[in-house]
Each structure stands twice: as C-alpha cells, then as structure tokens.
Amino acid sequence: MNKTALLIIDIQNDYFPKGKFPLWNTDKILINIKELIAKANQQHVPIFLIQHVSSAPKGMAPFFEKGSEGANIHPEIIAICPNAEIVHKQHADSFYQTQLEKSLEKLDIDVLLICGMMTQNCVTHTAISKKAEKYKVSIIEDCCTTTDAMIHKIALNAASPRVPLVTFSEVL
Numbered sequence: 001m002n003k004t005a006l007l008i009i010d011i012q013n014d015y016f017p018k019g020k021f022p023l024w025n026t027d028k029i030l031i032n033i034k035e036l037i038a039k040a041n042q043q044h045v046p047i048f049l050i051q052h053v054s055s056a057p058k059g060m061a062p063f064f065e066k067g068s069e070g071a072n073i074h075p076e077i078i079a080i081c082p083n084a085e086i087v088h089k090q091h092a093d094s095f096y097q098t099q100l101e102k103s104l105e106k107l108d109i110d111v112l113l114i115c116g117m118m119t120q121n122c123v124t125h126t127a128i129s130k131k132a133e134k135y136k137v138s139i140i141e142d143c144c145t146t147t148d149a150m151i152h153k154i155a156l157n158a159a160s161p162r163v164p165l166v167t168f169s170e171v172l
Contacts, residue, residue: 002136004172005109006040008033008084008143009050009094009116009123011077014070020063023117024152029145030076032168033115036143037080039172046107047084048100049073052122055090092125101131111136113171115143120155127163141165 011033014020040047051073054061064071073086087100094100104112112135114127123144127137139159146152156165 002111003108004111004113005046005048005104005107006036006172007048007050007094007100007112007114007116007126008037008077009114009126010052010064010118011049011074011116012051012064012070013072013074014063014068015117016074019070023145024148025145026117029117029143030074032143034076034080036115036140036168036172037077039168041081043172045172046109047081048103049077049081049084049086050094050098050100050116050122050126051086051088053088053090089122092122093129093131094122094126095129095131104135109135111138113138113140113166115140115168117144118146119144119152120146120158124155124159124163127159138164138166138171140168140171142167 015023016026052064053066053071054064085103087098089098116123127139141156
C-alpha cells in the first residue's frame with residue numbers, strides 16, 4: 001500500500017501582499033492549500049512544511065532573511081497543521097542539504113504530493129530532484145503560484161512530461 005506525504009513549499013509571509021516579494025493569486029492559493037491540509041489531516045497524511053531561509057552570502061537577502069517576519073511560514077498554515085515537520089532549506093531543491101529525505105524514509109513514504117511557491121523554482125526543482133526519483137511525485141497545480149499566471153503555466157507545462165499535474169480536488 002502506498003504511503004503518501006504532502007510537501008508544502010515556501011508558504012512564507014514575504015510572498016503575501018505585505019511581504020517583500022508578493023506573488024500572484026496568493027489569496028486563492030492559501031484557501032486551496034488550507035482545504036488540502038484539512039483533507040490531509042482527516043486522513044492522517046504527514047505534512048512537511050518547507051521553509052526557505054536565505055543564506056545571502058553577499059549581505060542582506062532581498063527576502064526570506066533569517067530571523068525576519070517575512071521568512072516565517074504563513075500563520076494560517078502553521079495554525080492548521082501544528083504537528084507538521086518543518087524542513088529548513090537554502091536552495092530551490094527541498095532535498096538538497098536538508099533532512100527531508102531521512103524524514104520521508106522514517107515514515108516509509110513512497111508518494112509525494114507537492115505544492116507551494118514559487119512554481120518555476122522551488123516547486124518544480126523539488127519535484128524533479130534526483131532524490132525525488134524514488135517516489136511517485138505529483139504537483140498539485142492549483143495549490144502553487146509564482147510571479148504571474150504565465151510563468152506559472154509555463155513552469156507546469158515544462159514539468160508535466162516528468163511529473164503528473166493534479167488538482168487538490170483529485171488527491172487525498
């Protein structure tokens with residue numbers, strides 16, 4: 001039997017309207033992700049919240065600065081999945097130099113549902129990561145966003161030959 005985990009990538013304050021790098025369609029995506037979390041919680045599907053913290057080797061980061069309010073995971077997400085494991089990363093690939101793979105192995109996970117921000121960067125880089133190849137991976141397209149609709153669609157189209165695209169109503 002397949003054991004599924006939900007990866008929610010970079011739903012952080014800087015990507016919302018009062019943040020340092022607001023993205024397109026965040027209100028709708030937040031609603032969709034909250035519905036997805038409710039379904040995951042009902043079915044006891046483990047949730048991993050991926051949090052990007054900038055390493056900014058050349059000084060201040062443009063956003064996700066370590067210790068900033070903007071780097072924090074959105075409070076509405078934290079509130080509805082307080083037991084989710086938080087995975088800190090500094091690269092687009094959520095597996096790269098993180099404990100994600102070990103955490104998934106401990107739970108015998110073999111299916112990954114991936115969503116979050118930004119579609120063309122951290123979401124797709126995690127989905128097509130070399131370390132993701134041992135999982136059955138899907139991107140939940142209506143639970144992702146980026147700078148605008150066109151970049152979002154281009155990124156999903158580019159990933160689609162390698163990773164199935166699903167909607168939140170089709171999973172869990």
